Amino acid sequence: MEAKKPTLEDVGRAAGVSRATASRVITGAHRVSTKTRNRVWHAVEELGYHPDLAARALAKGRTEVIDLVVIDDDATRVGSNPYYSRVVSGILSVLAGTDTQMRTHVIDEPEAPTRLDDVARTVGVGALLVNVPPALAARFSARCDRVVSLGHSAPGVPSIEADNAAGAIAAVEHLYRTGRRKVVAVHGKPNNSCAIGRRSGYSLASVEAGHEPIGAEGGFCLEAGVTGTQELLAAHPDLDGIFAACDLTAMGVLRALNESGRRVPDDVALVGFDDSFLASVATPAMTSVRQPVEHMAAMATRALLTGETSAHWQHVEPAPLQIRRSSAAA
Structure with missing residues (x-):
């Protein structure tokens, strides 16, 4: 018999909070203490709970967008680089079955400062930054707080990276x-x-x-x-x-x-x-x-969708x- 999937009620029970509080943490609502937030996310990890992202998008009555922002010194190479393919695969593994789509911005390095400012003004659910230098990532984050850097970044910019x-x-x-x-x-x-x-x-x-x-x-x-x-x-x-x-x-x-x-x-x-x-x-x-790479991109995407990111959202994954x-x- 297939094991029962954990529910939001299970998360709240494990964290010692109400279902409503657990929901507020997972959706990124304000006015929840750091201690409570940490307990809820610990319960999410322990139980293997996955929010119903499709239901969230449906309830809002609109299609949502995750922005993938890539800087490269030769943008024409992006399509043939296996690293970028793996990033896309990780993002799509989370978006599959939801109404959330991926929008890609490939930026030539010399144009990055201006183009990033333009992108920051139009970000949907959130932006995943790839190969964006820390100083530019900090500038982007100051204009759009719904962001995760795939790779080490500036202090205060949410990030996930391999060691x-x-x-x-x-x-x-x-x-x-x-x-x-x-x-x-x-x-x-x-x-x-x-x-x-x-x-x-x-x-x-x-x-x-x-x-x-x-x-x-x-x-x-x-x-x-x-x-x-x-x-x-x-x-x-x-x-x-x-x-x-x-x-x-x-x-x-x-x-x-x-x-x-x-x-x-x-x-x-x-x-x-x-x-x-x-x-x-x-x-x-x-x-x-x-x-x-796929795991990191998926984790970043999930964090953007659930509103989990904050200035202290920093993850370092093992690199065996x-x-x-x-x-x-x-």
Whole structure:
């Protein structure tokens, strides 16, 4: 027999409050104490309660919209980047079966300040920010309080992120444990908060292992992986391990290594970040740090729909290492 789904009454009972109070917390109403709010959300998590978002939209008599806001230095790449596809998948997994729709804004980096102000004025239920620098996210949040940043952001901006530094540390430690002696990195963009965390983790783990951090500036794209690896091979031909800022970058690393005659993992071990489908279809299959993108996007969307977000809504998700053939022992 299928287990009975928890109800709002169950949530209120578990939290020691009335059904009405539980409802006010879940719908984001004001005048509920932080202590009560925390008890209710703890009960929601413990019971696995999911609000009936479709009923809410129907009761309001209108279609609602979640705004996905993406900044990229080349907006034409967004459709082909697996990271963005996973974000969309996570959002739609929550919106399925509701009257709430997704509206997408893809913004070229140079136009971001002006375009973000325009978007902030027209946000529907809430906005999910992707690749929006902390300063711009804070500015957006000041104009629209219904916002979550997917990735580390400015103080006071609700956010959810993977533990980028810890994931990078695990990757580098793994490479040195398998016998590698010179592990270098192809980094993401210097001003990207996720890339900053991964760069920091790589550097910390390298120093801890007794090695100098060596990296090439790159980005979250295949081309950056190719050019960064070529640069590193020219300067450090004895390298035998590479940590790439993301799986797409790692695919570029793999291409450059193959073109140089280096074999993976025999000559050079490789670890990516994201654990996207690219990691499993690469040849050899790629070790990668798991970033739960779909889960994070879904959690952010649910928080926006239920009005759960506040300046203190900050979540950091684990980023475990998924070991495959590309980092086999030397």
